[in-house]
Amino acid sequence: MRLLREGRLEVAGRLVEATNMTLYCSVTLGGQSAACVYKPVRGERPLWDFPDGTLAAREVAAFEVSKATGWQIVPPTVYRDGPFGPGMCQLWIDADQSVDLMDLVRSRHPGLRRMAVYDAVVNNADRKGGHLLPMPDGNVYGVDHGVCFSAEDKLRTVLWQWRGRPLQREAVGVLAALERDLESGSLGRRLRELLTLAEVEATWMRVRRLLDTGVHPYPSEDWPAIPWPPI
Ligand SMILES: Nc1ncnc2c1ncn2[C@@H]1O[C@H](COP(=O)(O)OP(=O)(O)O)[C@@H](O)[C@H]1O
Numbered sequence: 001m002r003l004l005r006e007g008r009l010e011v012a013g014r015l016v017e018a019t020n021m022t023l024y025c026s027v028t029l030g031g032q033s034a035a036c037v038y039k040p041v042r043g044e045r046p047l048w049d050f051p052d053g054t055l056a057a058r059e060v061a062a063f064e065v066s067k068a069t070g071w072q073i074v075p076p077t078v079y080r081d082g083p084f085g086p087g088m089c090q091l092w093i094d095a096d097q098s099v100d101l102m103d104l105v106r107s108r109h110p111g112l113r114r115m116a117v118y119d120a121v122v123n124n125a126d127r128k129g130g131h132l133l134p135m136p137d138g139n140v141y142g143v144d145h146g147v148c149f150s151a152e153d154k155l156r157t158v159l160w161q162w163r164g165r166p167l168q169r170e171a172v173g174v175l176a177a178l179e180r181d182l183e184s185g186s187l188g189r190r191l192r193e194l195l196t197l198a199e200v201e202a203t204w205m206r207v208r209r210l211l212d213t214g215v216h217p218y219p220s221e222d223w224p225a226i227p228w229p230p231i
């Protein structure tokens, strides 16, 4: 985290398939170095359904929730200054390129089941297959959380295979801890620095709803529930 926050950020190139200005960088501090992604606020493409200039903070908020779950879904992510101004900086993850993302998306991978719960909590509006980074050790990271935490329901994902299924006991435990942390713990305080009060309250409400229903959510009929393109 210190390396990401305080290291010297040097841009190496731009990810051309990205929709925002997403830069591949190195970050260096005291002889230590790592690859990272840097998305300056200035390079964010305006969207009709999210306020301008807020995507980087949403990515950091997504990391904070992931950290609170202990599920290692979002790679370490910080908000910091950089060569193109403030933005988000995230550790680069070397994914296992041999995994077929189409097969992974349709699988019953336990990490994806946890991610489906996580996405319902953060209200992820864009969980595509291409935003999954499978690791050689079996963990699956997710990236691109700029369009999360809307106060309105917008869950859009490729991970619907558990819809209506009971939440696993472990997930219920994690959700109960999240609820407390949002209400009166450091997670609530941190999210209020990154999001609007209404968005933090809506996050708490989504956790409450998951605990009350006890099941994985169903796709909505009121908005497209699968991202396009799905990969
Ligand atoms: N932390 C990361 N580690 C490894 N690859 C990443 C990381 N973040 C993004 N990528 C890759 O770069 C692509 C573009 O990044 P993304 O976050 O989707 O940018 P955008 O917000 O512009 O859509 C992703 O689909 C993924 O393949």
Ligand SMILES: [Mg+2]
Pocket (backbone or CB within 6 Å): 018, 019, 144
């Ligand atoms: Mg993307």
